Amino acid sequence: MTKTALITGATAGFGDAIARRFAHEGWKVIVTGRRQERLDALVEALGGPEVAHPLCFDIRDEAATRAALDSLPEGFAQIDALINNAGLARGTAPAQDCDLDDWRAMIDTNITGLAVMTRLTLDRLIARRGLIVNLASIAANWPYPGGNVYGGTKAFVQQFSLGLRSDLSGTGVRVTSIEPGLSESEFTLVRTGGDKAAYDKLYAGADPLQPEDIAESIYWVAALPAHVNINSIEIMPVSQSWAPFQIHRD
Numbered sequence: 396m397t398k399t400a401l402i403t404g405a406t407a408g409f410g411d412a413i414a415r416r417f418a419h420e421g422w423k424v425i426v427t428g429r430r431q432e433r434l435d436a437l438v439e440a441l442g443g444p445e446v447a448h449p450l451c452f453d454i455r456d457e458a459a460t461r462a463a464l465d466s467l468p469e470g471f472a473q474i475d476a477l478i479n480n481a482g483l484a485r486g487t488a489p490a491q492d493c494d495l496d497d498w499r500a501m502i503d504t505n506i507t508g509l510a511v512m513t514r515l516t517l518d519r520l521i522a523r524r525g526l527i528v529n530l531a532s533i534a535a536n537w538p539y540p541g542g543n544v545y546g547g548t549k550a551f552v553q554q555f556s557l558g559l560r561s562d563l564s565g566t567g568v569r570v571t572s573i574e575p576g577l578s579e580s581e582f583t584l585v586r587t588g589g590d591k592a593a594y595d596k597l598y599a600g601a602d603p604l605q606p607e608d609i610a611e612s613i614y615w616v617a618a619l620p621a622h623v624n625i626n627s628i629e630i631m632p633v634s635q636s637w638a639p640f641q642i643h644r645d
């Protein structure tokens with residue numbers, strides 16, 4: 396039987412690549428995001444309404460999320476995999492210089508939106524002995540200057556994933572936390588407020604991860620036998636590694 400994956404934040408970057416990968420492998424995909432035109436173009440590129448179904452809403456809005464899920468047509472009503480990809484970073488400033496609206500946007504999307512979407516699809520996922528893949532980040536594992544609330548939201552995603560595994564014991568539902576490092580996508584343009592020069596500087600000579608690399612790892616997780624759970628995957632480009640701790644001296 397054809398399986399169905401719901402991919403949040405599918406209008407760019409990782410989400411777009413994940414949707415393309417799953418559709419390429421014969422899955423039906425529900426693609427969500429805030430930009431209807433991009434969703435429509437993606438549905439077209441994926442093979443049309445038999446293969447892909449768009450849901451246009453803001454994941455920070457619980458009522459809109461409920462209404463979107465309730466609107467799913469019969470052919471897309473069963474969900475075998477939830478890929479919680481929607482998320483963002485805003486800014487790289489130290490905490491003492493940050494804008495509270497930026498912090499709220501990250502908390503509302505990366506934590507609240509992800510938790511609500513998960514809760515609202517859990518019954519369907521349990522019915523299908525399905526899979527949840529949550530997009531965390533290396534920022535969940537490694538603090539860095541300017542990571543503050545972004546890293547905190549991703550630590551939530553990682554720990555929420557592990558907690559879900561405990562609660563879903565016996566249901567057959569698998570849960571995986573994916574923790575990417577330096578990756579080239581629209582994510583960085585959002586983080587820098589559209590600063591293309593900063594975007595180019597970040598990636599210059601670094602050969603960063605590409606969205607297709609993340610899609611590859613998530614599809615691998617999904618395609619494993621039903622008795623195999625990958626708890627977490629931390630992925631970096633070869634160019635990225637750790638530097639020593641900083642020491643401030645007076």
Ligand code: 8X3
Pocket residue numbers: 531532533534575576577578
């Ligand atoms: C984004 C990756 O390296 O900027 O989650 O924290 S990094």
